[in-house]
Amino acid sequence: MGGLRSLVFAILVLLLIIGIIWLVLYIVYRPSDPTLAVTSAAVLALYNATPTTATTTTTSGSGPTLLAASFQFTLVLRNPSARSTVRYDRLTAYAAYRGEPLTPPATLPPLTQDAGTAVFVSPVLGGGGAVPVSNDAAAALAADVGYGVVPMxxxxxxxxxxxxxxxxxxxxxxxxxxxxxxxxxxxxxxxxGVAQAPLLGNPVCDVDT
Known part of the structure; x- marks a missing residue:
């Protein structure tokens, strides 16, 4: 009976040691979520591409407005982890205004990022054809362009x-x-269209994984 108790005690101690080692390794190697930033923007094209013959129909609210948009943004992905490598796959990016896409998703190549490094990518979003948006969004966008500041x-x-x-x-x-x-x-x-202009203030970025 005493031998069985000693064996059980030894197993429990071994499991405790393994758990402590695993916890230490997890704390040391625990990865941090990557961060995202935008450092520059270029508006290559942004105009109403709705056919003239359809102007009366779309302004009456029975159909969407077609926008031709093209942008280039410099995106910075940072890996804040000191010991973790990050792999990215199936990346796509698009530009949106008031919750509505202004460009179709653009495919980005897969990336591998070492610990503590940053990767810069400058995809061109849009330019492949007009995108339908609601008439309210189109009118608000036209007003913002006229004012000279567009929230995106x-x-x-x-x-x-x-x-x-x-x-x-x-x-x-x-x-x-x-x-x-x-x-x-x-x-x-x-x-x-509109010409290239700067970012105003600091973009606010969030990443969920």
Whole structure:
């Protein structure tokens, strides 16, 4: 009976030691979520592309407005973890205004990011055709362009995996978004488009994994 108790006690001590080791390794190698930032923006095109013959129909509210939009943003993905490598896959990005997409999703290449490093990507969003938006959003966007300041959001979707020493995590969904104010001015040379202008203030970005 005493031998059985000693064996059980030894097993419990061993399990406790294994648990402590696992906890220490987890604390040391625990990854941090990547961060996202926008450092520059360019408005390459932004104008109403609704056919003239459909103007009466769309303004009456029975159909959407077609917008031709093209932007280029410099996005910075940072890996704040000191010991974790991050892999990104199935990345897409698009620009939105008032919750409505202004561009179709653009595919970005897969990325691998070492611990404590930053990756810069500058995708061109849009430019492949007009996108339908509600008439209310189109009218508000036209007013903001006329005022010279457009509130926009860049959305980054995909999946992410963390490689931390002995821990190889599974794929997690990635949802990043940056809200910003983009300064625009009328482009007198380009058929109703707008020219490049700076970011106003600091974009606010969040990442969920």
């Amino acid at each position: 959001r860049v959305v980054l979707l995909g999946r992410v995996k963390f490689l931390s020493g002995p821990f190889h995590g599974r794929w997690h969904s990635l949802y990043g978004r940056c809200d910003m104010l983009v300064g625009v001015r009328n482009n007198q040379q380009g058929g109703g």
